[in-house]
Amino acid sequence: MIAFGLALSLSAVAGSAHAGTNGAEVCLLGEGELTVSDLPDGSSVIACNAVGRIVTYDGTGVTVPEPGTAVSVDTLATDGSTHGFTLEVASNGIVSYDLAEAGADTSTAGSDVSDALSNPTRTAGDLSLESDGTDADASDAGAGAEVADVDAAASTGACSDGSYTTADRKEYGTYNWYIGDGGMPGGLSRTDAKWAFYDAIDNITDSYNNCGYSDTVGAKTNFLSETSYEADINTSSQCTDRDGLSTWDAGDLRSGVVATTCSWTWPMPGVKNDLREADVRFNTHDYDFTNKPTSSCSNKYDIRSVGTHEAGHVFGLGHVGSGHENLTMYTNSFLCTTKARTLGKGDVLGLRSIY
Incomplete structure (x- = not known):
């Protein structure tokens, strides 16, 4: 004893x-916060009473979901480093991780399952610190004429680079999304932000490119409405409890992170996990954004370039690293350029491999 x-x-x-x-x-x-060593592979979230606890890894974190759910975090960092992982809880409560961020090679032949979240979670920690109609980000007003897209200049490299990675998730149905509360990147109104985000998401679902690839990607999306809910992402770029709405917004994230995507899926044995919700937040606390880069642009990220990259994560694409700078899913987003709005060969092939 x-x-x-x-x-x-x-x-x-x-x-x-x-x-x-x-x-x-x-x-x-x-x-306090746990690490993947505190709650290792094979642990039981039921025996450990771990549901609702935050687990961290390599500078990111997720809130442990209920059994039968997986949660993934992907961050776009200013230094081009990759930070992200997936925590999956099986229906019996057993934990498993994918710490490589992407690279899953599971079948895509599953089917969509309807979602019903009976008790959506709204906590103070989920909310942006910004009030309605305000934003720390500088406005685009008076910025001058937008420079021409640099797609053609980048096309040689982008159209010859077939590299891609994919995550263990797929939107089998339609990605229904909302505009969240509070200020928007670039000082945009919520209506203008809606169209900027809509264009970015369409770049993925329509596999927009100038490499000559036709759109054979079957991914679907639909904007539903504005909402008083916020993206379920906190100021440390960690995924909080999901509230059932896929929300795009802006606010405070960890310094060094331009944007974060959190995705929740249902595990599907033998096929890619079924997407339930995916939230996106732009970091307007530390960085400025613009919806129309001009010749005088300085130290601003293009909203639609960053948005296209984040939409790639929503629909199952992972990051590609050094040597693949011309692809949309490169680990960094360059200042004052629109090239990531247009997909490269690898981006298109990655989407085709899923859809």
């Missing part, structure tokens, strides 16, 4: 979850 009590005490200090000698789950988690 003394030895058993000592083992439990040590587990409590370490914040660990593991199987006991009799096969029963022994799970004593510490206070």
Whole structure:
């Protein structure tokens, strides 16, 4: 009994979850945020009472969802580094991770399942700190004539680079999305932001490119309305509890992160996970955005370029790294350029592999 009590005490200090000698789950988690080591593969969120706790990895984090749900976080960083992972909770409560951010090679032949979230979560932590109609981001007003898209200049590299990665998710039905509350990037009104986001999402669903590829991607999208709900992403660029609405908005994120996408899916054995919700937030607390880069543009990110990249994550694309700078899904978004609005060869092929 003394030895058993000592083992439990040590587990409590370490914040660990593991199987006991009799096969029963022994799970004593510490206070505060957890790491993937605190709640490792094979742990039970039920035995550990871990649902609703934040698990962190490599500078990002997600809130542990209910059994039968997976959650993924993808961040677009200013330095081009990749940060993101997936935490999946099986229907029996067992945890598994994909810490490589992307690269899943599962079949895409599943079908959409209707979603019914009976008790949507709204907490103060989910909300932007910005009030309606205000934004720290500079307005586009008086910025002058928009420069021509640089698609043609970038097309040689973009159209010859077939690199892509995909995540374990797919929108089998229609991605229905909303405009959230608070200020918008570029100082846009919610109506103007809607059209900017709409164009960015369409770039993905229509596989918009100038490489000569026809649109064979079957992904579908539909804007529903404005909402008082916010993207379920906190100021640390972590995914909070989902509220059932796929919301695009702007607000405060971790410094060094331009935008974050959080995606929730239902695990589908043998095929890609079924997308339930995907939220996107632009970091207007630390960075400025524009919807029309001009020749005098300085230190501003193009809203539709960043939006196209984030929409790529929504529909299952992962990041590509160094050497693939001309692709939309490159790990960085360049200032004052529109080239990421137009997909490259790898971006199109990645979408075709899913849809």
